[in-house]
Amino acid sequence: MTPLSHTRALLLAAGLIVAPLAGAAQQVDAIGNIGALVNQGFGAVSALRADIFDAERRLNELESALTVASPGVGRGEPSQLATEIARHPLVLTAKPLCKDAFQELVVENVPARVDVIDRCIDDISPRIRYRTALECATLHWVLSGDGQLRLNGYVQGEEDRAQLASTYGAQTVASVTAKPFPACAALEALELPLTSNAKPGVRLLSDKTRVAFKESLAFEVTTPDFFAFVYVVYLQADGSVVNLTPRTRLLREQYRPRSTILFGDGVAGRQLYTASAPAGSEAIIVVTSRSPIDSLDTLEIGPRGQFALAANGAPLDQNGFLGLLSKGMQEEHQGIGSREISAEVLHITVVP
Numbered sequence: 001m002t003p004l005s006h007t008r009a010l011l012l013a014a015g016l017i018v019a020p021l022a023g024a025a026q027q028v029d030a031i032g033n034i035g036a037l038v039n040q041g042f043g044a045v046s047a048l049r050a051d052i053f054d055a056e057r058r059l060n061e062l063e064s065a066l067t068v069a070s071p072g073v074g075r076g077e078p079s080q081l082a083t084e085i086a087r088h089p090l091v092l093t094a095k096p097l098c099k100d101a102f103q104e105l106v107v108e109n110v111p112a113r114v115d116v117i118d119r120c121i122d123d124i125s126p127r128i129r130y131r132t133a134l135e136c137a138t139l140h141w142v143l144s145g146d147g148q149l150r151l152n153g154y155v156q157g158e159e160d161r162a163q164l165a166s167t168y169g170a171q172t173v174a175s176v177t178a179k180p181f182p183a184c185a186a187l188e189a190l191e192l193p194l195t196s197n198a199k200p201g202v203r204l205l206s207d208k209t210r211v212a213f214k215e216s217l218a219f220e221v222t223t224p225d226f227f228a229f230v231y232v233v234y235l236q237a238d239g240s241v242v243n244l245t246p247r248t249r250l251l252r253e254q255y256r257p258r259s260t261i262l263f264g265d266g267v268a269g270r271q272l273y274t275a276s277a278p279a280g281s282e283a284i285i286v287v288t289s290r291s292p293i294d295s296l297d298t299l300e301i302g303p304r305g306q307f308a309l310a311a312n313g314a315p316l317d318q319n320g321f322l323g324l325l326s327k328g329m330q331e332e333h334q335g336i337g338s339r340e341i342s343a344e345v346l347h348i349t350v351v352p
Contacts, residue, residue, distance in 0.1 A: 235282030246305020295328025
């Protein structure tokens with residue numbers, strides 16, 4: 001098998017379809033089968049290690065030949081193999097040092113740091129997506145610290161979680177949490193940015209996640225440890241989408257590493273945010289990036305910078321915004337480059 005096909009095998013292993021079994025009596029067989037798939041994923045990671053070492057040798061030996069022999073490839077452009085490794089989803093979720101080391105595979109005249117890449121591969125933990133008919137769910141099979149197979153992720157409600165527990169057992173789904181819409185859809189749209197090791201922070205100043213009418217909704221955002229452009233979006237229980245960080249000039253404001261940004265406390269000219277009707281589920285989305293995100297910037301329409309479609313100027317509802325957010329993030333991670341995009345989502349329940 002060629003190194004490129006090893007890499008594709010890893011891509012397939014990361015997306016294997018695992019269908020739930022209906023009968024509780026079949027649970028043991030199901031776990032055994034899934035365990036075999038997880039082992040296959042770890043085997044694919046080992047294959048990726050061999051790919052990278054072989055890729056380094058091939059890139060050194062065939063650098064000039066690739067440039068001459070590949071139609072449309074100019075000097076200094078990466079080979080398909082090196083680019084595919086550097087853009088692999090598991091690599092995109094690695095630590096910044098590791099991502100940089102993988103990205104150097106596609107840069108001309110920059111020797112690959114094989115020792116760093118070796119350590120980074122050991123730190124990569126493959127996940128196998130759990131494909132489910134449950135609406136608004138993001139789930140993966142993972143191995144816990146004690147070597148046991150576990151489901152990890154989010155479902156829309158406790159009924160969905162109970163359904164999984166009845167099939168696989170309470171312990172297997174212990175780390176699955178219920179996140180009602182719109183939070184579950186935001187988590188789904190931001191799946192890769194949420195795995196970043198340099199995520200922003202977001203919390204209500206009260207440290208609550210269940211807020212009664214007239215109580216404060218003031219919150220703070222902490223930027224990650226890099227100079228970041230920040231997008232903060234509030235999804236309200238009435239279905240509206242509020243852009244809290246619109247551009248106030250031609251270029252979006254950039255924040256220093258580990259900056260704290262306050263919203264809704266009524267201090268220093270800031271607005272005062274309090275919970276009000278209707279009751280329901282709300283979410284605060286924070287997305288940070290090393291450079292402006294065009295797919296979000298182009299949605300800002302009008303002097304207040306609220307999100308709308310330029311075609312008719314009508315404000316986006318939550319389904320429309322989250323759909324475009326998901327599409328934009330997929331395009332970002334399919335593109336060439338390794339710029340850091342990270343995110344966090346805070347789920348809030350407003351009650352009477």
